[in-house]
Amino acid sequence: MGDSKLIQGRYRLLELIGRGGMGEVWRARDESLGRRVAVKCLKPLGPSHDQSFTRVLRERFRREARVAAALQHRGVTVVHDFGESDGILYLVMELLEGRNLSQLLEDNRHHPLPVEDIIEIADQVSAALAYTHQQGIVHRDLKPANIMRLTDGTVKICDFGIARLGHDIGFTSRLTGTGIAMGTPHYMSPEQIGGSEVDQRSDLYSLGCVLYEIATGVPPFDLDDAWAILVGHRDTPPRPPRSHRAEVPEYFEKIILDLLAKLPEQRPHDARELGRRISLGRTTPAYVPTVVTPQPVLRPEPTAREVRLPSWTRGMTTGHKATGAGLAATPPDAGAGLTGEWIPRPAAGRPDTRAPDEDPPAPPPETLTALAGRHNAGLSLGRLGRWAEAGEVHRAVAAEREHLLGPDHPDTLASRYEVAFTLSRTGRAADALREYKHVARSRSLSLGPDHADTLAARQEMAYVLGQLGRHFDAHQVYTSVLAARERTMGPDHPDTLRCRHNLAFNLSRLGRLEDSYRMACDVAAARARVLGPGHPDTLVTRYEVAYALGQLGRWPEALQTYHEVAEARAQALGPDHPDTLAARYEVGISLGRLGRSGDALQLYRDLIDDRTRIHGPAHPETLRARHGLGVNLGRLGRWEEALAESRDVCAIRERVLGPEHPDTLVSRREVAVGLGWLGRWADALTEYRRVAAARERVLGADHPDTLASRNDEAHCLEQLGRGAEAVELYRRVAVLRQQRAAGGP
Numbered sequence: 001m002g003d004s005k006l007i008q009g010r011y012r013l014l015e016l017i018g019r020g021g022m023g024e025v026w027r028a029r030d031e032s033l034g035r036r037v038a039v040k041c042l043k044p045l046g047p048s049h050d051q052s053f054t055r056v057l058r059e060r061f062r063r064e065a066r067v068a069a070a071l072q073h074r075g076v077t078v079v080h081d082f083g084e085s086d087g088i089l090y091l092v093m094e095l096l097e098g099r100n101l102s103q104l105l106e107d108n109r110h111h112p113l114p115v116e117d118i119i120e121i122a123d124q125v126s127a128a129l130a131y132t133h134q135q136g137i138v139h140r141d142l143k144p145a146n147i148m149r150l151t152d153g154t155v156k157i158c159d160f161g162i163a164r165l166g167h168d169i170g171f172t173s174r175l176t177g178t179g180i181a182m183g184t185p186h187y188m189s190p191e192q193i194g195g196s197e198v199d200q201r202s203d204l205y206s207l208g209c210v211l212y213e214i215a216t217g218v219p220p221f222d223l224d225d226a227w228a229i230l231v232g233h234r235d236t237p238p239r240p241p242r243s244h245r246a247e248v249p250e251y252f253e254k255i256i257l258d259l260l261a262k263l264p265e266q267r268p269h270d271a272r273e274l275g276r277r278i279s280l281g282r283t284t285p286a287y288v289p290t291v292v293t294p295q296p297v298l299r300p301e302p303t304a305r306e307v308r309l310p311s312w313t314r315g316m317t318t319g320h321k322a323t324g325a326g327l328a329a330t331p332p333d334a335g336a337g338l339t340g341e342w343i344p345r346p347a348a349g350r351p352d353t354r355a356p357d358e359d360p361p362a363p364p365p366e367t368l369t370a371l372a373g374r375h376n377a378g379l380s381l382g383r384l385g386r387w388a389e390a391g392e393v394h395r396a397v398a399a400e401r402e403h404l405l406g407p408d409h410p411d412t413l414a415s416r417y418e419v420a421f422t423l424s425r426t427g428r429a430a431d432a433l434r435e436y437k438h439v440a441r442s443r444s445l446s447l448g449p450d451h452a453d454t455l456a457a458r459q460e461m462a463y464v465l466g467q468l469g470r471h472f473d474a475h476q477v478y479t480s481v482l483a484a485r486e487r488t489m490g491p492d493h494p495d496t497l498r499c500r501h502n503l504a505f506n507l508s509r510l511g512r513l514e515d516s517y518r519m520a521c522d523v524a525a526a527r528a529r530v531l532g533p534g535h536p537d538t539l540v541t542r543y544e545v546a547y548a549l550g551q552l553g554r555w556p557e558a559l560q561t562y563h564e565v566a567e568a569r570a571q572a573l574g575p576d577h578p579d580t581l582a583a584r585y586e587v588g589i590s591l592g593r594l595g596r597s598g599d600a601l602q603l604y605r606d607l608i609d610d611r612t613r614i615h616g617p618a619h620p621e622t623l624r625a626r627h628g629l630g631v632n633l634g635r636l637g638r639w640e641e642a643l644a645e646s647r648d649v650c651a652i653r654e655r656v657l658g659p660e661h662p663d664t665l666v667s668r669r670e671v672a673v674g675l676g677w678l679g680r681w682a683d684a685l686t687e688y689r690r691v692a693a694a695r696e697r698v699l700g701a702d703h704p705d706t707l708a709s710r711n712d713e714a715h716c717l718e719q720l721g722r723g724a725e726a727v728e729l730y731r732r733v734a735v736l737r738q739q740r741a742a743g744g745p
Contacts, residue, residue, distance in 0.1 A: 006031075007028075007039065007085045007090060008083060008085055009031075010030060010031055010032050011028045011029070011030055011031070011037065011039050011081075011090075011092055012028055012029045012031055013026040013027075013028050013039060014026065014027050014028055014029060015027040017038070023040065023041045023042040023088075024040070024041050025038055025039070025040050025041075026038065026039045026040075026041065027095060028092075030080070030092070033392060036095045037080060037092050037093065037094065037095055038092070038093045038094065038095045038096070039090055039091070039092050039093075040090065040091040040093065041088055041089075041090045042061075042088065042089040042090065042091075058084070058089070061082075061089050062082070065079060065082035065091060066082075067137060067160065068091075068160045069081075069082065070135070071131075071132060071135065071137070071160060072387065072388075072425075072426065072427070073127075073128055073131040073132070073427060074128075074154065074156075074426075074427025074428075074429060074467065075124055075125065075127055075128025075131070075154075075155060075156055075157060075427070076128050076131070076132060076156060076157055076160060076427075077093055077094060077096065077148070077156050077157070077158045077159075077160075078093060078094040078388075078426065078427065079091060079092070079093050080092045080093060080094065080388075096148050096150055096156065096158075097150060097151050098148050098149050098150035098151050098154075099148070099149060100144060100145050100146070100147060100148045100149070100158075101113075101121070101144035101145070101147045101148075101149065101210065101214055102143075102144035102145040104144075104149065104214075105144065105213070105214065105217070110217050110218075111217050112214060112215050112216055112217040112244075112245055113214045113215070115215070115247055115248060115249070115252075118211065118214050118215050118252075119249075119252060119278065119282065120153075120155075120469065121147070121149065121155050121211075121214065122207075122211050122252075122255075122274075122278055123275065123278050123279075123469075124154070124155035124469075125147060125155060125157060125207060125210075126207070126271045126272075126274040126275040126278060127271070127275055128155075128156070128157045129157070129200070129203055129204070129207065129271035129274075130270065130271035130272045130274075130275060132157075132160060133200040133203070133270060133271055136624045137160060138198060138199060138200055138202065138203055139157065139159075139160055139203050139206075140192075140198060140202065140203070140704075141159065141187075141206075142157070142187060142203050142206035142207055142210065143186070143187040143206065143209075143210060144210055144213065144214070146158045146159050147210065152430040152468070153468065153469065154427075154429070154430070154468075185226050185229040185230050185233070185737075186209060186213075186219040186220075186221070186222075186229060187206045187209040187210060187219075188206070188230065188233060189201075189202040189205035189206060189233070189264075190205070190233050190234045190262050190263075191264060192704065192708065193230045193233055193234050193737075194234060194711060196708075197669065197670070197673065198708070199264070199631075200270060200271065201264035201265075201267050201268075201269075201270075202264070203271075204259050204267050204268060204270075204271065204274065205259060205260060205261075205264075205267065207259060207274075208220075208256050208257075208258075208259025208260040208267075209260070211255075211256050211259070212238065212241055212256050212260065215241050215244075215245060215248050215252075215256065216241050216244035216245050216248075217244070217245075218244070220232075220233075220238035220239075220260060221233060221236065221238065226737075226738050227734060227737075227738055230737065234262070235262075238257070238260050240253055240257065241253045241256055241257075249281065251277075251281035252278075252281060255268075255274070255277055255278065255281070259274070272589075276550070276551060279508070279509075279511075279551065280513075280551060280553075282511055363404040363405065367404065368404075371397055371400055371401060371404075371411075374393060374396070374397050375393075375394070375397050375411075375414075375415060375418070377393060378390045378391075378393035378394045378397065378418060378422075379418070381393060382418075382421070382422065382425070387422045387425040387426045388422070388426055390418075390422045391419060391422030391423060391426065394415050394416075394418040394419045394422060395419050397415045398412060398415035398416050398418075398419055401415055407442070408442050408445075408446055410446075410453075413439050413442055413443060413453075416435055416438065416439050417435075417436070417439050417456075417457060417460075419435050420432045420433075420435030420436045420439065420460065420464075421460070423435060424460075424463070424464050424467060429464050429467035429468045430468060432460075432464045432467075433461060433464045433465065433468065436457050436458075436460050436461040436464060437461060439457040440454060440457035440458045440461055443457055449484070450484050450487070450488050452488075452489075452495070455481050455484055455485060455495070456495075458477060458480070458481050459477075459478070459481050459498075459499055459502070461477055462474045462477035462478045462481065462502065462506075463502060465477065466502075466505075466506055466509065471506055471509040471510050472510065474506050475503070475506050475507070475510060478499060478502055478503040478506060479503065481499050482496065482499045482500060482503060485499055491526075492526055492529070492530050494530070494531065494537065497523055497526055497527055497530070497537070498537070500519060500522070500523045500526075501520070501523045501540070501541050501544065503519065504516050504519035504520040504523060504541075504544065504548075505520075505544060507519060508548060508551060513548065513551055513552055514552075516548055517545070517548040517549070517552060520541060520544045520545045520548055521545055523541045524538060524541040524542045524544075524545055527541055533568070534568050534571060534572045535572075536569075536572065536573065536579070539565050539568050539569055539572070539579075542561060542564070542565050542568075543561075543562070543565050543583065543586075545561055546558045546561035546562045546565065546586065547586075549561060550590065550593075555590055555593045555594050556594065558590050559587065559590035559591065559594065562583055562586045562587045562590055563587055565583045566580060566583035566584045566586075566587055569583055575610070576610065576614060581607065581610065584603065584606075584607060585607070587603060588600045588603045588604060588607070591603065597635070597636060598636070601629075601633070601636065604625070604628070604629055605629065607625065608622065608625045608626055608629055611625055617652070618652055618655075618656045620657075620663070623649055623652060623653055623656075623663070624663075626645060626648075626649045627646070627649050627666070627667060627670065629645055630642045630645035630646040630649065630670060630674075631670065633645060634673070634674065634677065639674050639677045639678050640678070642670075642674050642677075643671065643674030643675065643678065646667055646670040646671045646673075646674055647671050649667045649670075650664060650667035650668050650670070650671055653667050659694070660694045660697070660698050662705075665691050665694055665695060665705075668687055668690060668691050669687070669688070669691050669709070669712070671687050672684045672687035672688045672691070672712065675687065676716065676719070681716050681719040681720050682720065684716050685713065685716040685717070685720065688709060688712040688713045688716055689713055691709045691712070692706060692709035692710050692712070692713055695709050701736065702736040702737075702739065702740050704740075707733050707736055707737060710729055710732070710733050711729075711730070711733055713729060714726040714729040714730050714733070717729065
């Protein structure tokens with residue numbers, strides 16, 4: 001592949017930047033869009049793999065690549081494209097400039113990283129995991145080499161899906177150049193080692209191992225023998241991090257040790273809870289952070305505004321966490337039409353060839369109309385959540401408007417404003433900040449510092465500063481914008497209240513939880529008075545009030561507020577609106593935090609019914625939700641119902657996805673778990689063996705999923721009194737794991 005400088009007529013390979021067991025990584029240029037990318041070319045299969053295996057691998061690659069490409073979060077590496085060229089599979093990803101955590105430790109001579117950096121890294125990784133786990137995706141190979149810290153401080157998790165692909169192919173993964181083999185035992189959870197079910201809490205355990213190492217300089221079980229390391233994960237409590245390094249904060253040591261609990265149920269329930277615990281443990285920083293915030297930022301649906309408000313106010317920022325998960329977002333409609341009042345000027349770098357007394361040529365009306373249409377098309381793509389495509393459209397329109405109208409024309413700046421908006425939505429906060437600064441500076445010079453358009457750009461600057469973790473800087477900008485809005489618009493203007501809403505959330509990120517709660521309550525009351533208690537903006541702030549209550553540990557009040565928001569949204573927006581479903585989901589979270597699992601189970605049943613009605617009974621998301629329902633039934637001890645639910649889901653997945661699809665096999669394993677809890681070990685053994693045999697055919701005998709299934713099989717043999725067979729199977733699994741950990745065949 002290295003000899004081919006152009007892949008699929010589009011991606012030109014420029015420089016080899018990594019080589020390892022799975023293939024090569026190239027710095028490349030996307031000739032179609034003119035952007036720099038990274039292209040990962042996977043090593044071709046050897047002659048030992050037959051055609052049927054190759055077909056399965058290719059399909060698995062396409063499926064995993066689609067999963068990775070669907071992830072849109074600033075804490076996850078963006079996959080732009082994938083395919084096959086001359087028999088070699090390739091991935092096109094964003095080009096990351098920075099160092100992974102393993103390299104940072106090597107650069108630091110394996111001394112621990114600064115405490116402030118460790119906590120920020122934990123904050124950001126927990127946010128990325130919260131997002132990916134919400135999509136039903138477990139990484140399964142989280143380790144320092146798979147976590148990158150970019151030059152601007154942003155932290156990204158790499159190799160979702162692709163990490164497991166390396167196991168399928170049978171190679172070790174060293175594409176990062178760190179020399180750490182995939183599947184290294186230092187970061188494996190006890191359930192991975194013991195063959196139990198692996199869910200999102202396995203990733204939390206692996207994250208605990210990573211945080212322990214970057215906080216102390218050594219992994220939690222720093223032993224030479226791979227098997228001894230695995231036994232340590234399974235049986236030995238880790239030394240407290242503060243015994244290695246006293247400056248680790250006590251609350252953070254407690255978080256790490258909780259992540260390293262042997263039993264999944266003793267760890268934080270999910271990554272969202274982890275992020276909240278980190279936030280609660282942090283006090284107001286004495287320095288200006290330079291990294292991103294820990295959870296995905298979402299924006300509300302467009303709502304009706306007063307006639308006097310400019311069109312760009314639609315869909316403006318309403319604050320982190322306030323809109324909940326899965327909400328649709330609409331970008332500001334900045335300058336959808338051309339004003340016709342601006343004198344065009346040459347773009348930078350283009351000479352003005354007109355005579356001194358010659359009037360500037362008017363751009364052709366049909367060209368301006370076409371650009372306005374393309375601008376609106378970009379807005380439509382944003383409304384559909386297709387932010388990367390929307391950004392490409394707005395960039396192209398901005399370039400043409402600058403050429404025709406000049407760099408400071410309102411319509412040029414409107415397009416650049418939209419470019420910044422899409423950058424913030426695709427995790428490129430630093431690039432978004434540069435664009436917003438340019439727009440704010442230009443609007444201030446041409447329109448004045450207190451003009452509504454100027455203030456809009458400055459407020460978005462503050463929002464992006466928050467995304468970058470620079471909450472002190474964001475606080476200063478928000479405070480300045482708020483003073484200008486109160487001076488020019490009044491304290492109850494919707495734009496003023498929107499700024500106060502954002503300021504309230506930023507206070508929580510500075511550790512000022514009580515101040516944040518009080519301001520959110522004030523904004524909610526003002527919005528109810530000005531806009532009405534059922535207005536979407538009012539409900540957004542009440543949602544933020546509920547979130548603040550949760551941060552303060554006031555869960556009964558949070559539950560009540562989420563209930564009220566969910567009911568109000570159902571009336572105002574409809575029961576199937578994403579905002580309504582998001583509030584109902586938060587009700588379930590609150591019920592769980594209050595130990596009301598029975599009530600939470602009923603709520604999840606209702607949500608599944610709605611997903612079935614909206615997406616259909618065989619949709620993967622519906623089936624994933626039903627799988628979760630079966631798991632929760634088991635946790636409540638209702639194993640007969642759990643078994644029936646798991647069997648039904650397994651049958652549908654087998655019909656829709658195929659008998660050897662990973663999701664089907666996960667459901668079949670859940671059937672076996674239920675049979676085991678009901679004491680039907682012979683039937684469970686049959687199911688476990690079916691899963692193990694299928695995984696061995698598809699993935700290979702030494703793949704971790706196959707080995708986990710063989711451990712399940714051995715456990716069943718033990719329960720059936722067939723101890724000698726169980727011991728022999730455990731021994732075979734241990735040998736295969738040691739070979740894989742050592743990078744053997």
